[in-house]
Amino acid sequence: MSEMWQEAMIAAYREMMNRAVLFLPKLMAMVTFLLVGLAVGWLVKLLLMHILKVVRFEVFCERMGLTSALAKGGVKQRMSDLIGRFSFWVVFLFFAFMGVDALDLPATANLMSAILGFLPHVIAAILVGLLGILLANFSGEAVLIAAVNAQIQGARFMANMVRWGVIIFTGAMVLTQLGIAKEIVVAAFSIIFGGIVLAMAIAVGLGGRTIAKEALERRLRREKAGDEFTHI
């Protein structure tokens, strides 16, 4: 009985030691991946921020209204800092997932391939989001200035409508790109835009019928409330 117990203990100990011997290199590989990830991530961040500084990316963001758009959303950091930080985390997570994959655990067997497969969607969503914000600010600004120059009283309202319209449209595209509740997003988007168009149609058709008629008449008859002299 005692021998059997002894053999069982030794077998268990050997088994555990064998597993430990097999697992330790994997653990070390994971730690190495994490350390390399930290170093590479930091380097990429530094390099990227330097390049962005050289190409005056911050000035570009200010010009395109991206900085002010982020500030309105409560983000006080500079755009290049955000991109630097984001690049660090992307690189670090990439190495971290490689480390987890190196552990060869059954639970994380397909983690890396799944993440790599999803990464293009995330990058595309980020790009779509950034372009959307730029476009929204640009269009809003253009509409505001044009409406002010045309002396339309609701200039700011019109500009905000355009800006938020583009932002909502962008948000819907980002969510669709990420595959989050696709059907709901499409339905919600259709309802919101359809609703806005319907509301405007009713408003013009019922409330502003006379104004719309006069405006159309003026336009078609080319009647302009112009100045009494030419400016050039």
Added chain:
Amino acid sequence: MEDAVWKAVQEQCPDAHQVDLLIALPSFNHASTIGSVLKAILAGLNASFANASILIVNADVGSQDGTPGIVKQTVGDLVPVAVIQPLGEGSSASPFALNRLSYSGMPGREEAFRSFFVLTQRLQAKACAVIDANMRSVTAEWMSLLVKPVLESGADYVAPVFRRPRYEGSLTNNLIAPLTRSLYGKRVGCQVGGGYGFSPKMASTLFQKKFLWEGEAARFAIDSWLTTVAVAEGFQVWQARLGAKVQDHKAGAADVATSLVQAVGASYHYMEHYQDVWEKPTASSAVPEVGKPMETEVESTPIHVERMMKGFRQGLRDLLPIWEVILAPETLAGVLALGLKDDEDFRFPLALWVQTVYDFAVAYHEKAIHREHLLRSLMPLYLGRTSSVVLETRGGGPEMVQHTVEQGCQTFEAMKPYLVDRWRFQ
């Protein structure tokens, strides 16, 4: 394009290898006016240049009303005449051409001028006069006024000056001309259209300088930069007093904002190119003028400033976030204070206006916001300043307006160091 234009002229006028004068008419559906314009030109040529060899070239950009036919019919055998189509290299499809189209009212105007410059070079013409085909007030005298300074006095560029009611050309008088004068030191009226005279040297230089026709410069109509480039390049600039300006299409009447973008945008654009020229301190000097002295007229209908004031006040209310980016803090504070004044007491101080124009120039240079937006956002401020000029001077005569314009020019010159400092050290 160069060869195609030359070939077209050679086909129609095989004997035209060298001429003394090139008379050029850009046209687009101008059948109703081009006949009378040509008659006046022919009378002028007969009176002043009877012994000169002459070629009349009509650059037509696709008229559908038989304009080229009227040209041939009117000129007949009196003078060799050629009709060319200046458009080439897909230039008509340029999206940038839309702005300048609405400003000049004629498509392909820049390409037409380029063709004239090519022909001046190829024909070794001693002078080239360009007359707009939509002018109703062309007289025989125009030929002598536009061409003689080039032939006899060494002028390179003869710019037009017209007799106009006192507030007419307000943007030119209150912004473009004073800015040009302070930058390049020449007292030029900067009026546009109607007729121009060119020396072969100027024509050839303009044709060869690619930066005038390509890239961002392609956004600007030729009329908005001809005078600027002429003074910046150091050409001998003259002005011809051409009398009244009556034309079919009233340039700038359709969309003031577009006119402003074109005229002010061109001035700001060439400030970047000619920085080395204008940064040097220069005292301004008058340019020689030909033609009978003209008196400024009083407007036939009273000027109402309410609409312009409304535009200024709306800008103040809605465009503040944009102006905050463009204007220096002290300029913005000055502009904000204007909002507190009643309409009748409203005055936009001259110094503040000059500072505003210079701040916009610096912001344009710095690309503080999208350039088209920047230029368009100047519009309410311009309306404010124009209202102020009208309110300040409407009790006085035309001399009072001229005095105000001259004061404006002097203030622009006096405050030039402000611009230079901000441009360099912003």
